[in-house]
Every structure is written in C-alpha cells, then in structure tokens.
Amino acid sequence: MSPTSSSRRELLRYKPFDRMLHWLVAVGFILAGLSGLAFFHPSFFFLTNLFGGGGWTRILHPFVGVVMFAFFLVLVLRFLRDNLPAAADAQWFSQLGAIVGNRERPSADVGKYNGGQKLVFWVMVLSLLALVVTGVVLWRPYFAPQFTVDILRLAVVVHAVSAFVALLAAVVHVYAAIWVKGTVRAMTRGTVSHKWAAHHHPAWYRKVTGSRT
Amino acid sequence: MATLQSLDVVERSATTVPTPQARDGVPKLAKLIDVAKCIGCKACQVACSQWNDLSEEVGQNVGVYDNPADLSANTWTLMRFAEQQRADGGLEWLIRKDGCMHCEDPGCLKACPAPGAIVKYANGIVDFISENCIGCGYCIKGCPFDVPRLSERDNKAYKCSLCSDRVAVGLEPACVKTCPTSAIKFGTKDDMLEYGEKRVTQLKERGFQNAGVYDPQGVGGTHVMYVLQHADKPENYVGLPAEPQIASMVGFWKGLSKPWAAALLGLSVLGAFLHYVTHGPNEVDEDHKNGEEV
DSSP states (O other): OOSOSSBTTEEEOSOHHHHHHHHHHHHHHHHHHHHHHHHHOGGGGGGGGGGTSHHHHHHHHHHHHHHHHHHHHHHHHHHTGGGSOOHHHHHHHHTHHHHHTTOSOOOSOOOSSOHHHHHHHHHHHHHHHHHHHHHHHHOTTTTGGGSOHHHHHHHHHHHHHHHHHHHHHHHHHHHHHHHBTTOHHHHHTSEEEHHHHHHHOHHHHHHHHOOOO | OOOOOGGGEEEETTOOSOOOOOOOOOOOEEEEEEGGGOOOOOHHHHHHHHHTTOOOOOOOOOSSSOSSSSOBTTBOEEEEEEEEEOTTSOEEEEEEEEEOOOBSSOHHHHHOOSTTSEEEETTSOEEEOGGGOOOOOHHHHHOTTOOOEEOTTTOOEEOOOTTHHHHHTTOOOHHHHHOTTOOEEEEEHHHHHHHHHHHHHHHHHTTOTTOEEEOOGGGTOBSEEEEETTTTOGGGTTSOOSSOOOOHHHHHHHTTHHHHHHHHHHHHHHHHHHHHHHHOOBOOOTTOSTTOOO
8 A cells, every 4th residue: 555645544635735725715605605695686685794784795795706716726726637527427427317316336437536526626617717707897896887887787697697506516516525425524634534435436546545456 | 865754665676575565646756858948058967966965076078068978976967968960951959968767667776786775666766775775886787777876985876866855845856946948847747748748749840740758668667758859769869778678687687587596596405405314325335345444
C-alpha cells in the first residue's frame, strides 16, 4: 500500500486547502442563496431579517456573490482535471436507475468523480458563471445604469433561472453526500475509508493505492 | 408623505394575499393632459418641484427645449418637445408632459420585491412608499414607460405620486392647479374620458383626423391620459409607446414561474428526504472484498 493517506486505515481525498476552499464557497453559497431567495419570491422576503433588512440585503447580496465566485473559480481550477468527461460516465449514467434505487452496486469503473458528480460540477460552473455575469449587470448603483432596460430585463430572468438551477444542483449535491455514507467526512476530515473508495470510485482507488484489484 | 388609509390600498407590491376589499365604489380618478392645448411653459414642472420640495441640479443645455434633459429622482415630470414636419411642409410642435402614467396594471408594482414599497390605491393612483424601498431597481425593469428613477443620494426609486397627498384631502394635483391653459384636467376617469372625447371631436373638426385619447389598454388603461392630435402615431410624441405592455420577460419572471420554482425547490428537498426513508442510506457492504482494509 502506497503511503498516500494520512493514516494507514484512511485514504486522503481532499487536502486541507481544498476543504477550506469548499467550505468558503459553501458559506458564500448559503449567504448568497438566502439573501437572493428573499428577492426571488415574497414568501422568502422574511429572510432579509437575517441580513439587517431589505436595504442591507440588497447591498450585501452582490458582494457575497462575487467573493463566493472568486473562491469558486479557484476550486474549479483545482477540480477541473478530475471532472473532465470519461468513458465510465456514460456507463454510470446507464445504471442511474439501479444506483438511485439503491438496488445494486454500479459496475462502472469510476475515477475520482462519477458521472453524477461531474454533472453537478458542470451545472454549478455554468449556472454560477451566468449568475455572476448577470449579477454584475444588475448591480446597483454601480453597473446597472450602464445597460439598457431590455438587457436588464433579460439579465434578471437569466439570473433567476440560473439561481433555481444552482439551488437544485445544491440539493442534489448535499443529499448525495448525506445519502452515500462515509462521504461527508471527505470534506470535513479529508479522508475516506478504503472500502468506500474501492466501492464508489474503483479507478481512483487503484490510482491512489497502486492496488491491482 | 401622507399615505391613504390602508382600506384604500387595493394592490401592494410583493404581497400574495388579498388587500382589504371591503370598500366599494371608490371612484377612479384620472389626469387628462391635452397636448393640443399645451404651450410648453413648464409651469407644471415648477409646481411639481415646489409642492413636492424637489430641486433639480442646474444642468447643461442639450440643444433642445427639454430642461432638465430627463426625468430623475428630483424631476417627476418633464416637458418633452418634438418638432415634426407636417405633410403640407409646415412645422408643428408636439409637447408632451412626461411622467408616471399610473397604469391600472402597474408593471413597477408587479416587479417590486419589497412588500409595500409600491401600492395602488382604489382611486387608481400608483404610489411609491419610499421607506419600504430597498433600492434594487426592479420597478425600472417593470415600467413600460421608462419612468421610475433611482436616486444617487439615497438609492431609493422615485416618480410622480399624482400628488396622492393632495388628492387624499380633496385637492387636485399641483400641476393641474397651476396649468395656465387648462391643458391638464383632473377628475373621475369617466369624466376625463368624456371630456377627452369632446376635445377629440373639436380637434377633428379642426382637421386633425387622427386625434384621439391615449388610454392604452395593454396596461389596463392609465390614470394619466393624453389627448393627442395624432393618436395614430404616439411614438411621434418623444417616445410615447404605441402599445405599451409589461415586458414579456417581466411577466414570465414575476408571473407563474416563481411560485412554481419555489414549490419545486421545496419538493426537491422533500423528495430527497423521502428517498432516504424509503430506500435507505447507500452504505458499503461489509463483505465487499475489494475494499478490504489493510
């Protein structure tokens, strides 16, 4: 067994810097999400109380979003290579029903990320990119006055739709982490068990352990 | 700034339950601006800034009589001057008093995310309740007439209130009171439509075949209307839209899509929870050979 883990019994999946980045993005996502939902529909307007009222929520939301996106960009660059499409992805998706049904073990030779994780990654990349671009366009009082009202109207719809998509992806992301036991610790303590790795990410397991099985 | 008793509020921004509906038969009011009678003296602009305690910064001459050049947080009404060439070669001056049209179906109110920052009263006046305004500028996107302006000083949106404070105590708006040619009239919407039709008949007798009242139905009609000499070409009056409507983007954004999206988000969380309790957690088999710990 190659010494890639912090201890013999566990495999290192995320370095401390990656964990820190992930949680900075997560906190930013939650704050931007809660403040954004406040403007999304009147039933969520009470969330402005968390940020010091409607005016403060309007002021803080774009700053939070831009800071989060900066951290997210670094995260994307560090995780990009492992999220490029691979042959195993199609195979993984063909077994999606069985996987979600918790009926059988997938036979796809999954690397560090399976097809579903990659999908969440790319959906997040695209939706957050759309959010930050349209968000800057809508940003008052700084940038919005530079744009015509038709562009603002389009931007506000794209912003809302992208936020909806990103939130759905976040629900999938968080639930998958809770549902697949032994996953959350990868982002909190950095490590996963050998069993977990060999079962869910066999190709990655072989790579990091040098194991032939 | 006085606000009317809440029983008179028939629509309220970012509010999904009905406003009080007990009161009945409150007459709808309207202002009628007779462009054919306007002499462009700008007394209405002065009266507006005097009554509402607004003063615009002294600007630059931009080569036309419009002064200031545009509506702003401190300029709620503005004479816009258009010089047109007639078919017979002569010139005519079309002078339109611009400002909030007080739509029956107000796009600003629909777009506003702050509860109670924009209200519509039973008499038809659409009013910005500035202390509830959060400065997002959504009303600007909702307006089909390009009227609301965000203040650089306090980041709140402003526009003509149709002098709701004066109207509430039985006075006419300041611009109406001051107009020296009676080009601006104020009364019930029915009376104003009737008077407008009378004026249209007179204009037609004088050769303005296409004279008409501008009361665009795309926004449910307006509580500020115009008598136009050329009602077939409203766009000749410096950007008056021929068929104003709340932009389809805004309709989609604020219409059905949001409650559905909110419901779907809630359902996705519920669905995840139900998936967990029906299918159980995804755990690695204890007897799984590949993952044998060393």
